[in-house]
Amino acid sequence: MNILLVEDEPRIANMISKGLTEAGYAVSxxxxxxIGFQMATRHTYDLYIFDIMLPGMNxxxxxxxxxxxxxxxxxx
Numbered sequence: 245m246n247i248l249l250v251e252d253e254p255r256i257a258n259m260i261s262k263g264l265t266e267a268g269y270a271v272s273x274x275x276x277x278x279i280g281f282q283m284a285t286r287h288t289y290d291l292y293i294f295d296i297m298l299p300g301m302n303x304x305x306x307x308x309x310x311x312x313x314x315x316x317x318x319x320x
Contacts, residue, residue, distance in 0.1 A: 246270045248289040250280035250306060252298050260293070277301025284310045 247269050251257035254275075261271045272287070274280035278300035284292065292310065294303035301309070 245290045246272070246288065247291045247293060248272050248274065248280065248284055248287075250274045250277065250292070250294045250298060250303065252276055252295060256295075275299075277303065277306045280306055281309055281313075285313055 245268075247264060249257060249260055249264075249271055251260065251273065252275055257273045257275075261273055264271045272283060272289070274283050277294075277298040280294070280298070281301065284306075292307070294306055296303040298306065
């Protein structure tokens with residue numbers, strides 16, 4: 245399973261990524277909303293994890309933009 249983690253705090257991003265990687269997941273990290281959007285629209289991910297308070301574009305805006313870009317995303 246490929247996961248995109250968008251988190252601007254390196255320590256938190258590394259901790260989450262380490263746990264997910266140890267559980268067998270492939271994790272890509274983006275440090276802000278704009279880079280997260282670029283990565284989400286250029287690659288295929290099975291799961292997105294967003295921080296809400298991100299530089300560039302907050303997590304809610306990022307989620308909306310990705311949904312608009314790719315209308316077939318499942319909503320939970």
